[in-house]
Amino acid sequence: MASPTLSTPSGAPRLQLDGVDHLAFVTWKPRATLEFYTEVLGMPLVHAITANGWVTEDYPDFVHFFFDMGRGNRIAFFYYFDLPEEGPPSDLMHRSRHLAFHVDTDQELLTWRARLKAHGVRVTTPLAHELIESIYFDDPNGIQLEITRPMREMSEIDARDADLTLRALVDVADSPRPSAEALWQRKAELIRKDEEVENS
Numbered sequence: 001m002a003s004p005t006l007s008t009p010s011g012a013p014r015l016q017l018d019g020v021d022h023l024a025f026v027t028w029k030p031r032a033t034l035e036f037y038t039e040v041l042g043m044p045l046v047h048a049i050t051a052n053g054w055v056t057e058d059y060p061d062f063v064h065f066f067f068d069m070g071r072g073n074r075i076a077f078f079y080y081f082d083l084p085e086e087g088p089p090s091d092l093m094h095r096s097r098h099l100a101f102h103v104d105t106d107q108e109l110l111t112w113r114a115r116l117k118a119h120g121v122r123v124t125t126p127l128a129h130e131l132i133e134s135i136y137f138d139d140p141n142g143i144q145l146e147i148t149r150p151m152r153e154m155s156e157i158d159a160r161d162a163d164l165t166l167r168a169l170v171d172v173a174d175s176p177r178p179s180a181e182a183l184w185q186r187k188a189e190l191i192r193k194d195e196e197v198e199n200s
Contacts, residue, residue, distance in 0.1 A: 022066060022074040023099060025143055028085045030063070032140035033077055040119045043067035046074065069101065077141075088142055100134065100146035109135060109149045131158070164190050 027033045037043045046068045052061040060080040067075050088094070103109055109126060113135050116123045123137040134148040168187035172178045 019071070020073045022076045024064075024076045024078065025141065026083075026086075027077040027079055027141045028083075029140050030065075030077075030079045034065075036140050037067045037075070040116065040121060041067075043069060043075070075099065094142065094144055098136070098144035098146055100148050103147055103149045105149060106133070109133065109147060112147050164194075 034045065038045055044067065046066050048063060048065040050061075050063050053059065054062070060083055062081065063079045065077055065079075069075055089097070103112065106126075113123055113126070116135075116137055121137050123135050126133050126135055128151065131151055131154060132148045133151055134146045136144060136146050138144055164187050165183070167190055168183050171186050172182045175182065
């Protein structure tokens with residue numbers, strides 16, 4: 001599905017986002033990061049910026065470097081000079097904050113898994129969930145990465161369900177006791193209301 005086009009004042013160009021330009025992370029391991037993304041994942045290094053005194057005088061000196069993920073999308077890393085390394089995130093945050101790469105077929109997914117294993121990367125078995133099947137692994141910075149393939153196309157039914165789910169979530173998240181059960185109950189109420197409107 002394309003990004004929605006936003007309405008603008010008459011005569012102004014219509015606004016529409018067009019995919020991802022880049023995602024940015026911090027690394028304390030530039031050598032391992034360079035080797036992993038170029039040699040293991042096969043992404044060309046396409047750009048690097050070196051700067052000091054950027055934004056404010058106390059902003060740390062850095063190198064910001066970019067790898068091409070394909071289709072005009074890039075993943076980028078900051079290496080800050082003299083920045084103390086942060087501790088690892090909790091397991092839940094580690095699993096939740098991840099980047100997923102797309103492939104089209106089951107065979108591509110299995111071939112990537114074999115390649116990662118051949119490079120000594122720990123990778124999960126393929127895991128199916130909802131519309132996709134995925135493998136998971138970490139880069140040298142502890143960032144969880146995913147390679148995923150579609151099990152079926154997303155449809156208008158999926159978009160309608162997502163709309164109902166998020167409408168219910170917004171209502172429930174602000175309540176005194178948010179829970180999955182409360183979300184499902186609110187979603188059922190919204191479905192009934194929508195059906196009443198359609199049948200009236």
